[in-house]
Amino acid sequence: MRVGLTGGIASGKSTVSALLAELGAVVIDADQLARDVVAPGTPGLARIVDAFGPEVLTPGGEMDRPKVGALVFADPDKLRMLEAIVHPLVRERGAELEAAAPAGSVVVHDIPLLAETGQAERFDAVVVVDVPQETQIERLLRDRAMTREDALARIAAQATRDQRRAVATYVIENTGTREDLRQAVAEVFERLVPS
Template structure:
C-alpha cells in the first residue's frame, strides 16, 4: 500500500455532497461511495444477490430478476433481526469492495481517496479518515433544494433533515468545510481550493 490520503466526505441532505463528489472525481480523486457499492454487490448475477435470496426467499426479486428493494425494505424495516441478517450479508461485501478500490488507488505515488459517507458524523466515523470534509449550506437553502429540486413536501424535507445530525454537530467534526450556499461557479472555485489542499497533503505523505 502506497501512501494515500483518506478523506471522509459528508454533508446533510440537500447540502450538495453529490455535486462536490462529482467535482472531486473530475480533479482525479478516487471516489468510494458506500451507498452505490451496496447496490452493486447485490446486482443480478452476484454472489451477494444469491445470498440475499437464500436468506429471504425468491419473493424479494422483481420480475426481471433484480432485487425488489421496496419489498425487501418492507421486510427488514419492520424487524431488527431481519435487518441484521441483511446487513451481515451486505456490509462485509461493501467493506471488501471498498478495500479493493483503495488498494488499486494506493498503487499511485500520491492518491486522494474520498469516501462518500452520508452518516459519517451520526455514526462517529471521523477517526477512520485523515481529513473530514463537510459540505455545508444553511437549513433554509437545503429545505428549498429538497422541495424545489427533489420534489419533497416541506414536511418530508424537514423530517429527513431532522433525522440527521444538526448543522453545528457536523461543522464541529469538519477539518475542511465547503460552503455551498452560492452558485455552481462559487462551488467549483471552492472545490478547486480544497482539491489543491488535499493534493498537497497527499504529496507530503508520499514524500514523508
C-alpha cells in the same frame, strides 16, 4: 491521502464528489458500491434473499429496493440485518478500489452516512458539505418533489449539521453559486494533495 466526504441530503455532496473527481481525486462512491454488491448473481443478493425471502426480488431477479426499503425502515431489527450484510461488503469493495489507486492519489470515500456510522476516524481528513436546513428543504421540494413533511423526515433521519461539522476537517459551505462551490472545492483539494 484517505478522505471521507459527507453531507446531509440535498447539501450538494454529489456535486462536490464530481468536482473532486474532475480535479484528479479517485472517488469511491459508497452508494454505488451498495448497489453493486447486491447486483443479480452476487453473494450479497443471495444473502439478502436468505434473510428476507424471495419476495424481495423483482421479476427480473434484482433486489426490489422500494420493497426492501419499506421492510427495513419499518423495523429497526431488519434494518440492522440488512446493514450487517451490505456494509461489510461495501467496505471490502471500497478497500479493493482504494488499493488499486495510483500511489500518491487523493482517495475520496463518498459516504452519505459517515457521521452516523462513526467512520470519521478511518480517514486522514473528512470533508463535510454543509447547507442550512431551510436550503435542504427548498431543494428537496424543488428537485425531488417531496412534501415538506417528507423532507423534514429525511433530514431528521440523518445526523444533525452539528454532528457532521464535529467530525469535519474541512467544511464546504454550499449556499452560493456553482462557481463559488467550484472555487471552495479547489481550495480544499489543494490542501488535500500530498506535498
